[in-house]
Amino acid sequence: MRVNNHLCLHCGACVGSCPANSIFLHETAYIEFLPICIECGLCAIVCPVGAISPISESSTKSGFEVVRGVGA
Amino acid sequence: MKTIETDVLVVGAGPGGSTAARFAARNGARTIVIEKRQEIGSPVRCAEGMGATWMEECEVPLDPGWVACTPEGARIFAPDGNFAVVSSGHAGDEVGLVVERTLFDKALARLATEAGARIMLRTCASGVIISNGTIRGISGNSMSEEIEIHATVTIAADGFESQVSRWAGMDTALESSDIISTFQYRLCNIGCDPAYCDFYVGSCAPGGYIWVFPKGSGVANVGIGVAASRLHDPGQTKAALDRWIAGKPEFSGGQPLDMVAGAVSKNKPIEQMVSEGFMMVGDAARLIDPLTGGGIVNACISGKLAGETAAESVKSGDNGKIFLQKYERAWRNRMYKKHVRNWKAKQKFDALEDDTFSKIIQTLSEARAHANTLSMLYALVKKHPALVVDFIDLLWTKG
Numbered sequence: 001m002r003v004n005n006h007l008c009l010h011c012g013a014c015v016g017s018c019p020a021n022s023i024f025l026h027e028t029a030y031i032e033f034l035p036i037c038i039e040c041g042l043c044a045i046v047c048p049v050g051a052i053s054p055i056s057e058s059s060t061k062s063g064f065e066v067v068r069g070v071g072a
Numbered sequence: 073m074k075t076i077e078t079d080v081l082v083v084g085a086g087p088g089g090s091t092a093a094r095f096a097a098r099n100g101a102r103t104i105v106i107e108k109r110q111e112i113g114s115p116v117r118c119a120e121g122m123g124a125t126w127m128e129e130c131e132v133p134l135d136p137g138w139v140a141c142t143p144e145g146a147r148i149f150a151p152d153g154n155f156a157v158v159s160s161g162h163a164g165d166e167v168g169l170v171v172e173r174t175l176f177d178k179a180l181a182r183l184a185t186e187a188g189a190r191i192m193l194r195t196c197a198s199g200v201i202i203s204n205g206t207i208r209g210i211s212g213n214s215m216s217e218e219i220e221i222h223a224t225v226t227i228a229a230d231g232f233e234s235q236v237s238r239w240a241g242m243d244t245a246l247e248s249s250d251i252i253s254t255f256q257y258r259l260c261n262i263g264c265d266p267a268y269c270d271f272y273v274g275s276c277a278p279g280g281y282i283w284v285f286p287k288g289s290g291v292a293n294v295g296i297g298v299a300a301s302r303l304h305d306p307g308q309t310k311a312a313l314d315r316w317i318a319g320k321p322e323f324s325g326g327q328p329l330d331m332v333a334g335a336v337s338k339n340k341p342i343e344q345m346v347s348e349g350f351m352m353v354g355d356a357a358r359l360i361d362p363l364t365g366g367g368i369v370n371a372c373i374s375g376k377l378a379g380e381t382a383a384e385s386v387k388s389g390d391n392g393k394i395f396l397q398k399y400e401r402a403w404r405n406r407m408y409k410k411h412v413r414n415w416k417a418k419q420k421f422d423a424l425e426d427d428t429f430s431k432i433i434q435t436l437s438e439a440r441a442h443a444n445t446l447s448m449l450y451a452l453v454k455k456h457p458a459l460v461v462d463f464i465d466l467l468w469t470k471g
Binding site: 025 | 255300
């Protein structure tokens with residue numbers, strides 16, 4: 001999954017919803033997806049502002065950044 | 073790496089964490105609260121409405137400094153535009169105060185420090201320390217320094233994110249139907265009645281509601297909560313609120329002072345809230361009221377109960393799960409019934425169609441002259457007996 005940092009409000013909705021506990025919110029700067037992410041997509045639906053989308057979609061849209069997990 | 077030793081460690085300085093720290097410290101435990109943000113109470117992730125009936129129990133003095141507005145009741149608007157009024161007297165746990173969370177949270181933290189607790193800001197847990205099956209504190213980062221904080225009892229108060237509990241092996245996973253995605257503007261320059269907290273139910277907010285909580289001077293928190301199970305497209309939550317606001321003439325001159333996003337749990341009570349050396353409180357323990365979405369009151373009450381048990385545990389030298397279950401039992405005695413009842417009610421409300429909502433609210437609004445639960449129920453039975461059958465089991469389990 002990846003985060004559009006121009007949209008993300010760092011609210012933590014995705015963090016608490018993630019069934020794999022794979023998302024970490026570094027307050028209040030950025031969201032990190034850990035390698036244990038299971039790509040279920042619940043975070044993208046829960047995100048109130050639509051800032052999260054699967055990495056497989058086009059990442060050429062302005063503002064999107066690929067977010068690496070710890071150690072990547 | 074730096075190591076700090078303490079009796080009780082609280083992770084998160086929201087209302088639940090500060091209250092837990094306060095009651096642990098007051099009862100003699102060396103207590104540290106860590107907060108990953110640089111400021112307690114900010115940024116706000118809350119609609120800021122709550123009742124006042126719990127404050128005596130938690131020994132929180134009402135301070136005009138953090139009260140923004142004191143609405144006399146709530147109005148519940150049906151999809152057809154009719155509304156029913158519920159006075160604060162009949163919904164005292166839920167409405168009566170609109171607060172400034174940036175100041176409210178600081179006031180609760182201050183009370184914790186007066187009891188002897190120590191606060192560490194910009195200190196973020198990234199894991200728990202487990203030794204022989206017992207939670208012994210957290211590892212993390214404090215102002216760029218790697219640290220370990222060792223504690224006899226660790227209390228997770230990290231809010232909806234609820235990560236500390238999961239690191240500790242607790243099950244706080246949620247079904248998508250039990251997650252509400254929320255978005256709110258603080259709108260200024262709008263027409264809103266400071267006497268009421270307004271709720272709009274029905275298809276405008278599937279599985280949740282839209283709220284307008286007055287903050288005085290033509291300012292209100294205007295927000296939406298939608299069940300994740302009813303969402304399909306990214307950003308749908310904010311888009312639904314934008315669409316609703318655009319259709320309200322009284323908000324046409326409104327401008328946003330801030331934006332707040334977040335999520336709310338509305339689950340059945342979870343099975344376990346303690347383990348060896350470990351407890352969880354408030355939103356982190358998934359204790360948000362499943363019907364109203366209110367989290368502050370349950371956080372403070374559970375925080376008080378957990379803080380008291382934590383201090384007793386330190387004194388007795390027993391931080392085992394069996395000892396800490398004293399907190400679990402106290403919470404169950406105090407809040408379990410209501411939580412279950414409201415979860416059941418939520419399940420029923422989720423399934424209602426717009427015209428059913430309208431019928432119920434029409435009936436309630438007609439019974440308004442003598443608005444109490446019984447007269448409202450009587451009016452409902454008379455007019456819509458079939459509906460009442462659906463809700464009757466809830467009325468018998470009033471907690």
